[in-house]
Amino acid sequence: MFKKFSxxxxxxxxxxxxxxxxxxxxxxxxxxxxxxxxxxxxxxPKKEPITLVKCRDHISIYTLHGEPLFFQHFDExxxxxxxxxxxxxxxxxxVRIDRGAIRFLLAGAHMMCPGMTSAGxxxxxxxxxxxxxxxxxxxxxxxxxxxxxxxxxxxxxxxxKINKGVGVETVTYLGxxxxxxxxx
Amino acid sequence: MAxxxxxxxxxxxxxxxxxxxxxxxxxxxxxxxxxxxFSKCKEALLQEDPDxxxxxxxxxxxxAKLGTLSLEAQSKLxxxxxxxxxxxxxxxxxxxxxxxxxxxxxxxxxxxxxxSIHGLEAFGVDLKKAAKLFAQKFAxxxxxxxxxxxxxxxxxxxxxxxxxxxxxxxxxxxxxxxxKDNIVEIEEKKKKGGGD
Numbered sequence: 001m002f003k004k005f006s007x008x009x010x011x012x013x014x015x016x017x018x019x020x021x022x023x024x025x026x027x028x029x030x031x032x033x034x035x036x037x038x039x040x041x042x043x044x045p046k047k048e049p050i051t052l053v054k055c056r057d058h059i060s061i062y063t064l065h066g067e068p069l070f071f072q073h074f075d076e077x078x079x080x081x082x083x084x085x086x087x088x089x090x091x092x093x094x095v096r097i098d099r100g101a102i103r104f105l106l107a108g109a110h111m112m113c114p115g116m117t118s119a120g121x122x123x124x125x126x127x128x129x130x131x132x133x134x135x136x137x138x139x140x141x142x143x144x145x146x147x148x149x150x151x152x153x154x155x156x157x158x159x160x161k162i163n164k165g166v167g168v169e170t171v172t173y174l175g176x177x178x179x180x181x182x183x184x
Numbered sequence: 185m186a187x188x189x190x191x192x193x194x195x196x197x198x199x200x201x202x203x204x205x206x207x208x209x210x211x212x213x214x215x216x217x218x219x220x221x222f223s224k225c226k227e228a229l230l231q232e233d234p235d236x237x238x239x240x241x242x243x244x245x246x247x248a249k250l251g252t253l254s255l256e257a258q259s260k261l262x263x264x265x266x267x268x269x270x271x272x273x274x275x276x277x278x279x280x281x282x283x284x285x286x287x288x289x290x291x292x293x294x295x296x297x298x299x300s301i302h303g304l305e306a307f308g309v310d311l312k313k314a315a316k317l318f319a320q321k322f323a324x325x326x327x328x329x330x331x332x333x334x335x336x337x338x339x340x341x342x343x344x345x346x347x348x349x350x351x352x353x354x355x356x357x358x359x360x361x362x363x364k365d366n367i368v369e370i371e372e373k374k375k376k377g378g379g380d
Contacts, residue, residue: 039198086212087200103264106218145203145212174211175219 001059001073003108005177012054017062022050025062029070029078032135033091043084044069061178068181077135077151079171082179085137085146092137092149093130095156095168096122099141105148105173111138113159113167123156130156136168148173204236213240217265220272283307283366285352289345290372299344302337303366311336322347345369 017025030040044050044064053061053068061071070080080091097111098120105111116123120141124130132155138148150168152159159167172178203212208228209219213236216225230237285303292298305311311328315338319326324341331337340348349367 036198042200086203088198089201090198103218143212143214145214147215174215175209179210 001057001171002176002178005055005181007181010056012056014051014053016049017052019049025050025078032077033080034093035088035091039088043088068178071178077133079135079149079151082146082149082172082174085149089137089146092135093124093128094122094137094139094146095124095150095152096120096139096141097147102140102147105138105140105170106175108170108173108176110153110166110170111150111168113154113163113165116167117160117163123159126157132158135171138168138170138173207232220269222265222269284368285366286368286370287345287348288370288372289343297343299340299342299348300331300337301340301348302331302335304338305336307366311338314338315340318344318348321351 026040026044029035030037048064050062050064050069053063055061058074059071061068063069067083068081069084070078072078080088085092095111095116097105097115098118100120101111101115115121122139130136130152132152134152136150136152137146138150139145140147148170149172150170153166153169154162205211206213206216206219206225206229208221208225209216211219213229216222216229219225226237226241229240283303285301285307288300288302290298290300304314315326315328318338318340322340322342322344324344326338326340328336329339349369352367
């Protein structure tokens with residue numbers, strides 16, 4: 001999503017958000033991510049108003065004091081920025097890709113099923129299976145920090161069974177234009 | 185609501201994990217090898233924090249990282265990243281050479297001109313302060329504007345192109361760091377916003 005994104009051309013506007021809308025965003029984020037309210041309070045204190053930055057393709061980025069925290073496309077699930085995910089890695093479920101797939105991910109490719117079902121990859125076990133359309137943190141074999149964030153195109157059980165085609169669509173990855181955006 | 189995440193929610197607030205990012209490529213330290221400036225990243229880390237350097241790049245660490253890739257896949261990976269790094273360096277060099285400071289003398293009326301300077305921010309000059317400096321020096325108006333390409337330039341009223349070149353050569357004030365070979369002077373006869 002952020003393969004080519006330059007602040008000068010792709011941002012259409014910045015607005016502050018109404019507190020009623022803020023409350024609904026806060027509730028949605030708390031329910032979607034595996035985070036508890038106190039930790040989230042550290043990230044986004046109740047008193048602070050966030051800013052909505054509208055971008056092309058109906059992408060909205062929410063920032064606090066200029067630093068992007070999370071974003072969404074249309075009204076889909078919220079995704080944290082990679083910086084945020086690095087600080088609180090437990091907020092999203094994890095999938096792991098093997099070493100050979102890392103450089104393709106860093107070039108913006110989507111993750112194919114074999115990358116996660118092979119020896120170096122990891123998918124959540126059956127009792128913690130994820131449905132299609134769930135945001136996940138993409139980790140890399142041998143690394144402790146996430147490489148990217150994606151959304152599952154197939155349920156994890158289907159990925160293991162079918163093992164062909166796109167498994168996780170890459171939404172943002174290390175070194176893309178969103179990563180370069182420290183201040184908005 | 186059956187919450188199965190009781191144990192992870194343990195203490196009320198979990199503090200953030202401090203991540204060390206590389207100064208050179210802004211990636212977390214373990215991902216420097218995939219960036220385009222791996223050798224510089226290694227040097228910088230070695231200088232700053234030798235312990236961390238050993239943690240990532242010592243012999244055993246490198247062995248452990250080979251992971252599940254076969255030997256030939258691993259060497260191909262290394263060759264590809266080396267090639268990428270070389271390409272990125274070449275691009276950075278070409279960009280540096282191309283960074284010209286362009287001083288244009290644009291005709292406004294028959295005998296009035298404006299001088300437009302663009303390219304200074306490539307050398308880390310604060311445009312607003314530079315504009316103020318010019319305005320003070322030449323006792324005319326100077327401002328920072330965006331030209332149609334989207335690049336920012338300083339526009340000074342009057343024909344001061346020669347004086348600007350001198351100022352850059354003498355490295356006055358915050359114009360420091362602009363090499364004189366990178367200056368290009370152009371004369372433009374265009375009329376801004378001429379009617380069709």
